[in-house]
Amino acid sequence: MTRIQIFALLLCCSFGSTFTHAGEIQVDINFPGGSAKVESIDQEKRVVTLSPTPHQGKGFVCWWYARISGLQTGETLTLDVGNAPWATPDQAVFSHNNESWQQTKPGLRTGKRIRYEIKVPAAEIWVAWGAPFLLEHAQRTVDLAAKHSFVEAIELCQTRGGNSTPALVITEAPESPERIGIWIQARQHAWESGSSWVCNGFVKWIVSDAPAAQELRKKALITVVPIMDVDNVQIGAGGKNQKPQDHNRDWSDEPHWKAVATAQVAIRDQDQNGNFDLFVDLHNPAAGDKHPYYFIPPKDQFPPIGRRNLKTFLEKSKEQITGPLSFKGRAIESGPKYDRNAWMYISKNWVATHTQDHVVAVTLETAWNTPESTVPNYEQVGRELGLTISKYFEQDRRSQ
Ligand SMILES: [Zn+2]
Structure with missing residues (x-):
């Protein structure tokens, strides 16, 4: 092993725990209050397109709340959500721990849909219509x-x-x-x-x-x-x-x-x-x-x-x-x-x-x-x- 290789290995080990690598984006709603019908995931452009899970006979289709994993800390994730007006707050919320929530920047609207850009704070984040209260x-x-x-x-x-x-x-x-x-x-x-x-x-x-x-x-x-x-x-x-x-x-x-x-x-x-x-x-x-x-x-x-x-x-x-x-x-x-x-x-x-x-x-x-x-x-x-x-x-x- 050359000195450069050893240096690279050490660098990798010492920072390995703080870096995550862009992986395959996955969306999960298998928890209380979870709601998202995933329409598409563009792994390359890092865009998740979703709408609230429809529940027949159970009222407005407006609440959405999902865990998104396979992210790289610091990358920009785009969430494309519909339909306006009820499912598309000007600012959605996201969290690195499913506990403390912050608003996204105002999303960009196109027709009945809105696009939120999130600078991802962790390899796994939660996104929602508003701060959940379960x-x-x-x-x-x-x-x-x-x-x-x-x-x-x-x-x-x-x-x-x-x-x-x-x-x-x-x-x-x-x-x-x-x-x-x-x-x-x-x-x-x-x-x-x-x-x-x-x-x-x-x-x-x-x-x-x-x-x-x-x-x-x-x-x-x-x-x-x-x-x-x-x-x-x-x-x-x-x-x-x-x-x-x-x-x-x-x-x-x-x-x-x-x-x-x-x-x-x-x-x-x-x-x-x-x-x-x-x-x-x-x-x-x-x-x-x-x-x-x-x-x-x-x-x-x-x-x-x-x-x-x-x-x-x-x-x-x-x-x-x-x-x-x-x-x-x-x-x-x-x-x-x-x-x-x-x-x-x-x-x-x-x-x-x-x-x-x-x-x-x-x-x-x-x-x-x-x-x-x-x-x-x-x-x-x-x-x-x-x-x-x-x-x-x-x-x-x-x-x-
Ligand atoms: Zn009411």
Whole structure:
């Protein structure tokens, strides 16, 4: 062996562990939430073309989430994804560890497709529509919170698909007629992973030692459900408009989905005991909605006290949800004009029409298609929702 050969060998050995070589690109979706129909892989040009896995009858075909291996650290991978608008955020996300996510640069659109270029940080990466929030995340949210003595981890229900639906009950308030009841849920639509991150931010805040959180816990019982449609989240389906009906058109006297049925019973119980005050359903909106906003029940269905309370809640939201994802006061009624046949089976409308006059029931839509739509900023909205709620309940909202 010549000296040059030995030098080359040493160089190779000493750096061998930090270099990976471009290999054959492989795409894998065999894990919870995985979704991708691979249309082609151009090994030479390093282009993966995919679309979300279609799931017959399980709603929008928009969520995609895949592991891509056989990459070389530092190379540029092109992801070509369709279809617009629902499956094509301006910026997708990628991760080297399936845990911390960063946005891609804005993709380049051609027709209904978009191309994201990713400077690959590792030989294996995960790519997704948005930062995933799966059953394991919901369980982690619940388990971490339940380390506090004032938090009870519960199972809302077993789903039709046999999955657990983890939830939390948080209170330091003694049982009394004055105790406030609050219900916060996310993810009736499985693809809207950002709404669960908002929920996670709320949970982190409400169990924290922030003075406003402590104060709220001392007077309220707060139930939180991070994922309502666990089954579709776990198989990577979209869920919205699924058969036989959307979770958010299931709030009838005969709900199909167990999470909805169980939530209705719990909310009704609290209301009949005179202990229910606020319902917030967390969602992500359409691609063109660049700021968080609320859907509210049709105002003409309300008695004056309900209208007054809703107005106050929206004002407090504007003061507190200041961003980067900020609520600027937009509130849209979703009554008969919004969905003539099923408006009364939308969660917040069911709550508004089945509980006492003072109760506020709203849907918070947090924008997902902006450079600010990141996990920390979603969690910030959750914290600020907590502050909104604490400000709202600084006064008695039940008296006329
Ligand atoms: Zn939704």
